[in-house]
Amino acid sequence: MTCEIFCMLLLIPATSFLLLFFIKHRQTRLLPPGPKKLPLIGNLHQLDGSCLPHLSLERLSNQYGPLMFLQLGSIPTLVISSADVARDVFKSHDVVFSGRPDLFAANRFSYGCKNISFAPYGDYWREVRKIAILELLSSKRVQTFQAVRSEEVGLMLQFIAQSSGPINLSRLTLLLANNIVFRVTFGKRLDDGGDSGASIESLMRETQAMLGSPNVADFFPWMKWINKFNGREKSLEKYFRELDKLLDEEIQEHHDQKRPEPEREDLVDVLVRLQKDSSQPIALTNDHIKAVLTDIFVAGTDTSSATLTWTMTELLKNSSAMERAQNEVRGVVKGKDKVEEDDLPKLMYLKLVLKEALRLHPPAPLLVPRETTQDCTVGGYTIPSKTRVIINAKAIATDPKHWENPYEFRPERFLNSSIDFKGQHFELIPFGVGRRGCPGINFAIPLVELALANLLYRFDWKLPPEILRSEDLDMEEAFGITMHKKTHLCLVASPASL
Secondary structure: OHHHHHHHHHHHHHHHHHHHHHHHHHHHOOOOOOOOOEOOOEOHHHOOOOOOHHHHHHHHHHHHOOEEEEEEOOEEEEEEOOHHHHHHHHHHOOOOOOEOOOOHHHHHHOOOOOOOOOOOOOHHHHHHHHHHHHHHOOHHHHHHOHHHHHHHHHHHHHHHHHOOOOEEHHHHHHHHHHHHHHHHHHOOOHHHHOHHHHHHHHHHHHHHHHHHOOOHHHHOHHHHHHHHOOOHHHHHHHHHHHHHHHHHHHHHHHHOOOOOOOOOOOHHHHHHHHHHOOOOOOOOOHHHHHHHHHHHHHHHOHHHHHHHHHHHHHHHHOHHHHHHHHHHHHHHOOOOOOOOHHHHHHOHHHHHHHHHHHHHOOOOOOOOOEEOOOOEEEOOEEEOOOOEEEEOHHHHHOOOOOOOOOOOOOHHHHOOOOOOOOOOOOOOOOOOOHHHOOOOHHHHHHHHHHHHHHHHHHEEEEOOOOOOOHHHOOOOEOOOOOOOEOOOOEEEEEEOOO
């Protein structure tokens, strides 16, 4: 008996040690909190179809936490909804969180994920991003297109001045962005094509719509075959072929030795030059070039237009901010015909207005989804490899923990704040964060600032007769990859007394 008791006493600490080991091991393998899932569909049924995805995910995150795990169909999904969690993730695990999921429409329009946005994290992505940062979208390159921005903004102002009745600013700002991007990319105006210009604009809208629409293959990859029967693959292929033809024609034109010497090197010129350079680390094919060009159009037009529209909407609803912004720009630029880019650094309040508009209306509220490249641990929870990662930039930018009265438009909140939107401050990340942050920020901001400053400088803006009060302005958001106003912003412009 004594021997048995002695053995039991020896087993107790050993058993306790093993038990603690397994408990601790299980804890390290715990997934982040999230709602219970159903077989097959996982948590898809808990996404509220009556509201926009970023709002539905925010409501779930309010219940389960800012680091939330969902099973969307067969796809394990992590949702990040706070600046603190984003900081923990991207300060320590940026590389692990730098993958991209293979999405059905994005794969096709990016020529098999050969663009910057959806290329898998690795050597190719590093090289193509380097081309974007050093060659296509560098500060020096963006500066060479200053005359293009100035001319196109001037044409927009001329159109407004000659118009009678309400101006559709949603439509006009999209045309402005399209023409600027088309000129810097191909060296010609979108309007120069006449009817073909209109069809190209329509093609870009359809492309953006297809990229922003949910697809069954993105949640159940094994059910991709359904797209052959529901019309999605046929429709996608139609628009892809049209886009592919357009890009092929432009590349061939830039290869033509009889082409007149351009006034300035456009982006296709740059890519063709690099394609011919045998010293480049990667051999650029035409598909690589077309993928990058599609990226520039999708990311560079819709987003700039949406930001301008939302900013003007918020200013119309907040008359004191509108008055202050107009007084500033008219004081700084007094005596000139229009605002030039040299004036922009002096417009400090206008920059606060833009920050606040990007906070309340990030162009892509859920950013571009990511995918983990290996297992890692965040906050004591295990995040498995191949987990899709959704960053709710809108929820982060309206988190009451970091923002006082978060849903109010108050540009003054940035007066004594160092917070910026360039990816260094996790409370405000409309252009993303870390390695996969948007490389086009240097291109987008001068365009938006110049257009906004001129709209405020040259005209006084009023609501159309059918809207009696600014409180009645429709603020509903439209569904899509870029968050537009659901209804177009139509305003009455009258020339300002300068």
